[in-house]
Amino acid sequence: MERVPVRELDAKERIKSFNEVCLGYSEEEAIKEASRCLNCKSANCVKKCPVGIDIPKFIDHIKKGEFKEAAEVIFMYNNLPSICGRVCPQEIQCEGGCVLKNKGQAVAIGKLERFVGDYVLENNLDVVKRKPMNGKKVAVVGSGPAGLSCASTLATLGYQVTIYEALHEAGGVLVYGIPEFRLPKEKIVKREIENLIKLGVQIKTNVIVGRTVTINQLMDEMGYDAIFIGTGAGLPKFMGIKGENANGVFSANEFLTRANLMRAFLDEYDTPLKIGKKVAVVGGGNVAMDAARTAVRLGAEVHIVYRRTEEEMPARLEEIHHAKEEGVIFDILTNPVEILKDDKGWVKGMVLRKMELKDADETGRRTPVEIEGSDYTEEFDTVIMAIGTVPNPIITYTTNEIKINNRKCIIVEEETGETTMEGVYAGGDAVTGAATVILAMEAGKKAAYAIHKKCHPGEM
Amino acid sequence: MYKILKKKTLAENIIMFEVKAPMVAKSAKPGQFVIVRIDEKGERIPLTICDYDKDLGTVTIVFQVVGASTKKMSKLSEGEFLLDFAGPLGNPSEFVSLNTDELKKKKFLFVAGGVGTAPVYPQVKYLREKGIDCDVVIGTRNKDLVILKDEIEALGCRLYICTDDGSLGFKGRVTDFMKKLFDEGNSYDEVVAIGPMIMMKFVCLLTKEYNIKTTVSLNSIMVDGTGMCGACRVTVGGETKFTCTDGPEFDGHLVDFDEAINRQNMFKDEEVRRLHHSRECSCF
Numbered sequence: 001m002e003r004v005p006v007r008e009l010d011a012k013e014r015i016k017s018f019n020e021v022c023l024g025y026s027e028e029e030a031i032k033e034a035s036r037c038l039n040c041k042s043a044n045c046v047k048k049c050p051v052g053i054d055i056p057k058f059i060d061h062i063k064k065g066e067f068k069e070a071a072e073v074i075f076m077y078n079n080l081p082s083i084c085g086r087v088c089p090q091e092i093q094c095e096g097g098c099v100l101k102n103k104g105q106a107v108a109i110g111k112l113e114r115f116v117g118d119y120v121l122e123n124n125l126d127v128v129k130r131k132p133m134n135g136k137k138v139a140v141v142g143s144g145p146a147g148l149s150c151a152s153t154l155a156t157l158g159y160q161v162t163i164y165e166a167l168h169e170a171g172g173v174l175v176y177g178i179p180e181f182r183l184p185k186e187k188i189v190k191r192e193i194e195n196l197i198k199l200g201v202q203i204k205t206n207v208i209v210g211r212t213v214t215i216n217q218l219m220d221e222m223g224y225d226a227i228f229i230g231t232g233a234g235l236p237k238f239m240g241i242k243g244e245n246a247n248g249v250f251s252a253n254e255f256l257t258r259a260n261l262m263r264a265f266l267d268e269y270d271t272p273l274k275i276g277k278k279v280a281v282v283g284g285g286n287v288a289m290d291a292a293r294t295a296v297r298l299g300a301e302v303h304i305v306y307r308r309t310e311e312e313m314p315a316r317l318e319e320i321h322h323a324k325e326e327g328v329i330f331d332i333l334t335n336p337v338e339i340l341k342d343d344k345g346w347v348k349g350m351v352l353r354k355m356e357l358k359d360a361d362e363t364g365r366r367t368p369v370e371i372e373g374s375d376y377t378e379e380f381d382t383v384i385m386a387i388g389t390v391p392n393p394i395i396t397y398t399t400n401e402i403k404i405n406n407r408k409c410i411i412v413e414e415e416t417g418e419t420t421m422e423g424v425y426a427g428g429d430a431v432t433g434a435a436t437v438i439l440a441m442e443a444g445k446k447a448a449y450a451i452h453k454k455c456h457p458g459e460m
Numbered sequence: 461m462y463k464i465l466k467k468k469t470l471a472e473n474i475i476m477f478e479v480k481a482p483m484v485a486k487s488a489k490p491g492q493f494v495i496v497r498i499d500e501k502g503e504r505i506p507l508t509i510c511d512y513d514k515d516l517g518t519v520t521i522v523f524q525v526v527g528a529s530t531k532k533m534s535k536l537s538e539g540e541f542l543l544d545f546a547g548p549l550g551n552p553s554e555f556v557s558l559n560t561d562e563l564k565k566k567k568f569l570f571v572a573g574g575v576g577t578a579p580v581y582p583q584v585k586y587l588r589e590k591g592i593d594c595d596v597v598i599g600t601r602n603k604d605l606v607i608l609k610d611e612i613e614a615l616g617c618r619l620y621i622c623t624d625d626g627s628l629g630f631k632g633r634v635t636d637f638m639k640k641l642f643d644e645g646n647s648y649d650e651v652v653a654i655g656p657m658i659m660m661k662f663v664c665l666l667t668k669e670y671n672i673k674t675t676v677s678l679n680s681i682m683v684d685g686t687g688m689c690g691a692c693r694v695t696v697g698g699e700t701k702f703t704c705t706d707g708p709e710f711d712g713h714l715v716d717f718d719e720a721i722n723r724q725n726m727f728k729d730e731e732v733r734r735l736h737h738s739r740e741c742s743c744f
Binding site: 166167168176205206207208211212213234235236238240244245247248250251253254257258262263268269270271272274344345392393394 | 483484487497501502503504528529532543544545546547548549683684686687688689690691693694695700702705719722723725726727
């Protein structure tokens with residue numbers, strides 16, 4: 001039986017709006033797709049899931065139309081299935097382990113998870129089991145995937161949790177980074193966060209830990225028993241090439257924050273967003289695809305400029321596929337060497353150099369090498385740099401006890417997530433450098449259990 | 461929500477708010493800034509801190525009405541609220557890390573341009589409370605635009621006013637007056653200049669001639685103010701820095717002001733204005 005196709009907005013229509021592209025499964029479609037699962041003994045899908053969700057079990061409930069029971073299974077492992085179902089790279093995780101993958105098409109585990117998550121939100125179900133309050137207080141710094149996951153786990157274990165968020169809205173990268181058309185803010189993110197508040201978690205926005213209040217103050221003056229740092233990797237990298245500070249060169253973070261967090265694409269919002277007729281997005285990751293597809297929706301001709309080939313792109317297949325459907329042009333084996341500006345300091349184009357692939361490096365990706373004498377110039381009005389991010393240094397600047405490595409990532413004990421400062425834990429991109437939503441959520445959850453073990457030894 | 465406890469018009473289009481924000485007040489130091497958002501649809505506006513009272517839990521900000529957002533903000537009254545008030549952001553002024561003995565060896569000259577007088581005030585106040593010698597020059601177009609004159613005088617420092625039209629104090633630019641000060645034999649260990657980019661640029665050109673260390677506070681365009689967007693990047697000594705996390709104060713002799721001026725004008729473009737009812741928030 002063929003994988004049940006998921007309904008999507010037509011490419012020609014969807015580029016005119018920021019509405020969600022993927023429409024998800026209906027109940028009938030979900031049951032039909034669930035029935036494809038062979039419930040195999042090996043269950044490689046579970047092994048490849050970073051949080052180890054009992055996938056065959058929740059799928060079995062869907063098969064029988066027991067959606068609430070399916071949710072109860074998922075929520076034992078993951079409190080944010082509507083988000084993970086949308087943004088996890090399932091093709092290399094759960095679905096990558098599915099036996100049906102070799103026979104053609106893996107079970108659409110991600111879409112089924114999303115279906116269950118949305119079912120919970122739409123029907124306002126309470127599927128989380130929680131322990132009575134235990135009188136302990138934990139501060140969580142950052143309200144992105146790591147922080148949300150840590151906070152929700154601790155709340156269900158009976159802790160009084162307060163999340164401190166630097167921006168004016170909770171959600172971290174789920175709000176400022178991932179666009180509306182991939183992860184709806186009102187319908188999904190806000191509601192997931194509201195569910196967290198229902199669990200008793202307090203969220204304080206506009207608090208920049210490290211500036212408004214330090215880690216030491218949280219510990220000593222405000223009496224927290226433990227602290228979790230999930231501040232992500234928010235600092236954009238630039239290439240360091242000539243002309244990069246010209247007007248019209250944005251980091252993907254800036255471009256996406258203006259569009260997503262500040263809703264600059266809506267006329268009634270005050271934040272401006274400048275977009276030309278022809279836009280280059282430099283990079284080949286998910287953030288590059290998000291920036292490119294956002295630029296398409298703002299009416300530009302958009303080029304992805306990437307120094308390797310499509311095969312090496314770190315972006316999810318689905319994102320590359322969607323970007324292409326939406327008319328994004330892929331300029332592969334191409335690397336910018338200079339940004340050209342006009343006499344008013346605005347971008348007018350780039351000098352690009354052709355590349356070729358040589359042998360694989362230690363990460364297994366083939367190394368791009370410049371082709372001499374291949375430079376050419378192409379006109380662009382806007383350049384968006386999407387070549388990665390590094391962790392934010394504000395906390396580690398102001399808290400010497402917390403040590404970082406040479407990649408500016410917080411050093412933690414692998415097992416527990418505890419930093420070099422006692423009682424302070426960290427996880428997610430702040431520790432690993434830019435990675436995925438689900439890995440951050442796993443780290444948040446792991447630290448929550450480590451905190452629990454420390455506060456209540458023997459009670460796991 | 462952050463309550464506006466006091467509102468005062470300091471000069472035409474220059475307004476002061478005293479805002480209840482105890483956590484910000486408790487941690488604020490001279491040189492730092494806040495990000496303010498008026499309402500749900502508003503942009504994030506960076507504004508330097510003009511004063512703070514840790515006991516009362518208040519922070520004073522001063523802003524100039526230059527665009528749609530600051531205009532909207534100017535219409536708020538005492539008792540009304542700002543939706544968001546995040547800070548303190550950026551690094552405190554360098555001298556905050558020095559002890560009083562080290563500071564006592566120094567003589568500072570502060571040069572404030574227009575609304576730039578507001579961020580100069582807490583720095584002079586901090587130093588004067590420690591008994592450090594400071595001279596202050598305020599430059600504006602005319603006498604009606606001079607702000608915080610009495611407050612700065614009350615700190616017990618020498619205050620000079622320069623106006624373009626000569627309606628108060630010295631007639632001419634601050635750089636002309638500074639040259640006069642230097643040539644009359646006044647010597648300074650450090651100059652701190654805060655005002656329009658173009659003023660800071662020319663102050664730095666002058667102090668370079670006289671070989672006096674000069675610190676400037678940049679009012680770059682920002683979105684988040686925490687290092688995330690990189691909109692505020694500026695070239696300092698050939699390296700790209702972020703005003704929000706590396707600044708806002710930099711060695712003025714190393715700043716590429718021409719690039720900084722270009723970048724500050726990024727959203728003054730006509731096309732963007734039409735789309736987005738104009739924007740401007742250079743209120744440092």
